[in-house]
Amino acid sequence: xxxSIFTVxxxxxxxxxxxxxxxxxxxxxxxxxPLADAFYIAFRLPNHFRSIFAEGAFNTAFIPAYARVKTxxxxxxxxxxxxxxxxxxxxxxxxxxxxxxxxxxxxVATLAPGLSDDPERFGLTVDFTRITFPYLGLIAVVTLxxxxxxxxxxxxxAAAASILLNVAMVGTLSVAGLFPTAGHAAAWGVLISGFxxxxxxxxxxxxxxxxxxxxxxKLDPEMRAFLIALGPAIIGxxxxxxxxxxxxxxxxxxxxxxxxxxxxxDRINQLPIGVVGIAxxxxxxxxxxxxxxxxxxxxxxxxxxxxxxxxxxxxxxFLAAALVIPEIIMRGLFLRGAFTGEAAAAAGATLAAYGIxxxxxxxxxxxxxxxxxxxxxxxxxxxxxGAAVINILLKILLMDQFAQxxxxxxxxxxxxxxxxxxxxxxxWRGYECGDAQLLRSLPKLALICAALAAVLxxxxxxxxxxxxxxxxxxxxALLALCVVAGGAVYAGLVLVLLxxxxxxxxxxxxx
Numbered sequence: 001x002x003x004s005i006f007t008v009x010x011x012x013x014x015x016x017x018x019x020x021x022x023x024x025x026x027x028x029x030x031x032x033x034p035l036a037d038a039f040y041i042a043f044r045l046p047n048h049f050r051s052i053f054a055e056g057a058f059n060t061a062f063i064p065a066y067a068r069v070k071t072x073x074x075x076x077x078x079x080x081x082x083x084x085x086x087x088x089x090x091x092x093x094x095x096x097x098x099x100x101x102x103x104x105x106x107x108v109a110t111l112a113p114g115l116s117d118d119p120e121r122f123g124l125t126v127d128f129t130r131i132t133f134p135y136l137g138l139i140a141v142v143t144l145x146x147x148x149x150x151x152x153x154x155x156x157x158a159a160a161a162s163i164l165l166n167v168a169m170v171g172t173l174s175v176a177g178l179f180p181t182a183g184h185a186a187a188w189g190v191l192i193s194g195f196x197x198x199x200x201x202x203x204x205x206x207x208x209x210x211x212x213x214x215x216x217x218k219l220d221p222e223m224r225a226f227l228i229a230l231g232p233a234i235i236g237x238x239x240x241x242x243x244x245x246x247x248x249x250x251x252x253x254x255x256x257x258x259x260x261x262x263x264x265x266d267r268i269n270q271l272p273i274g275v276v277g278i279a280x281x282x283x284x285x286x287x288x289x290x291x292x293x294x295x296x297x298x299x300x301x302x303x304x305x306x307x308x309x310x311x312x313x314x315x316x317x318f319l320a321a322a323l324v325i326p327e328i329i330m331r332g333l334f335l336r337g338a339f340t341g342e343a344a345a346a347a348g349a350t351l352a353a354y355g356i357x358x359x360x361x362x363x364x365x366x367x368x369x370x371x372x373x374x375x376x377x378x379x380x381x382x383x384x385x386g387a388a389v390i391n392i393l394l395k396i397l398l399m400d401q402f403a404q405x406x407x408x409x410x411x412x413x414x415x416x417x418x419x420x421x422x423x424x425x426x427x428w429r430g431y432e433c434g435d436a437q438l439l440r441s442l443p444k445l446a447l448i449c450a451a452l453a454a455v456l457x458x459x460x461x462x463x464x465x466x467x468x469x470x471x472x473x474x475x476x477a478l479l480a481l482c483v484v485a486g487g488a489v490y491a492g493l494v495l496v497l498l499x500x501x502x503x504x505x506x507x508x509x510x511x
Contacts, residue, residue: 008279011159016271018166020333023267025173027339029182030260034121037259039183041112041252042128043190046136058140059282060372061229062147064289069222070151071293081222082148083215089144090214093137100133112252124183131187138194145201148210151286157204159279161197168193225375232377235385250399250407257343258404264343265350265408268329272318273361280307281365288373288432300373301432304366309438311362312445313498317490320453322355325460325482332479350408357412360419367422370431379429383421387414441498448493452486459485 030036062085070078100107108125146158169189176185205211217223251258284307291300321329327348335344371379391414398406426433463481467474494503 008155008159008282011156011163012279013275015160015162015166016275018163018170019267022166022169022173023264024334024336025170026186027264027334028336029173029176030186031339031343033257033260034118035124035181035183036263037257038121038124039128039186040259040263041108041125042132042183042187046129046133046139046190058143058230058233059147059150060285060368060377061226061233062144063151063285064373064375065222065226065229066148066151067286067289068293071290079210079212080215082144083213084217084223085226086141086144086212087214088217089140090137093140097134097137101130104130104133112249124181128183128187131184132190135190135194138198142194142197142201145198145205145212148212149201149205149208150282152208152210153286154204154208154210155282157201159282161200164196164200165190165193168196229375229377232381235381250395251404254399254403257346261343261346261350262404262407264330264334264347265326265354265404268333268351269322269354269358269361272315272358276311276314277362277365280311280362281369283307284366284369285372288369292370292373297432300370301435304369304432305435305438308363308366308434309441311366312359312442313494315358315362316445316449316452317486319355319358320449320456321482321486322351322358324453324456325479326351326355328460328475328479328482331475335475346404349405353405353408354412356409357415360412360415364415364419364422367419367426367433370426370433371422374431379425380422383418383425386421387417390414390417444497448490448497451493452490455489456482456486 026036030039066078066082069081104126108122108129112125142158142161146161149155149158169186172179172185172189172192173182176182179185179188202211251262284303287303288300291297291303327345329351330344330348331341334347335341368380371377391410394410394413395407398410402409423433459482460478463478467477467481470477
């Protein structure tokens, strides 16, 4: 399991690194003005729907259902099951796309009402949304094929697919002069990437004999069980995305640049979430599903505990950096072209607010896995919807005084509430929720994080005068200094406080 986590995490890391290249190009070309705000809102619209109907809900219902059919009835029956779902997914996505394209003005006006008083941003957002929205349908099929691959312990293609999004967008932005605006170039890059991602996963599935074909959907017991699980999963994913999309709705009422600040801060925040948290969740779900089906509950608890332990250990550098040197990160990565020092300061403050919730963000999927592995998609809905309500109320209360920083802080509060409620419900149900080794490790992990934060703070304080005389690259040099100093201290603290033997046992996934 741990090896698979590193496989997924490695490809996801490469995706995030190419994503940073994309964001650097976007920051230089689009900046943080009305053109950028319009594109980011248009980009978020299909992504929110994708997270609700595709990656967020679909995988949690499909993978356990597919794994059960495959285990009990064999590969041929599992393929027919997936073929029927493919037909249903394509038909639903075509209907959604038709409605969205016919009513794009209404969709944008409803989901970003603050743009109605800004004709320039509203018109651009409508244009960009019409280009990017078909991406949703393509990614829905990508998610289905990726779910089949993941359920058969083939993870790399689904993890690597998003690299093509970054490559396509950098490509179109590099020739932005061929488009009406740079925003149009970025939007077309999104759509092109959907075809590229689908091609990659279809190729990998065909190569391993897992290719899907259109089949007649049948309302048999397996399909009914899948749909029963999918309904609550969609509601739960919708609750999470509603809280996230509230950022877009509320930020549309804020001054220009707020949406862009949220976007750049969230991009940094999503690096550890994607590389560590989501990677662990992708691998953990089929692992726990198999163990629980075999009534190996101790093995399921051990798998979950080691996944939580590993994700927290790997996320510590990101957590300390987000809280202590957020503006240095933003200046070092993005301060060039149209991205100004003022934009870097706004994005840095937003990143710090997101950082408060980074720890729960990366372990949320591990705490949901015991429920999903049993086909229980209802219980996580209770946690996510309750947290979403509090999250949105906090956003409304904080938006006037703290602008987009308040929105990010409310998101972090929602993350903590979700994990706490999930842990309480798991204990109440008698499900897996950590073990003794995990509890012994938590104080040591907290100490490592505190020491690392102190080192990063000192590196920033004493490093600033050292780079002040540089003619160029001061921000990049200061960020590099912090990374080197923090990395060395982090490695030393892990070896001293945890020890090589502990690390070997953790990485091997053994008690």
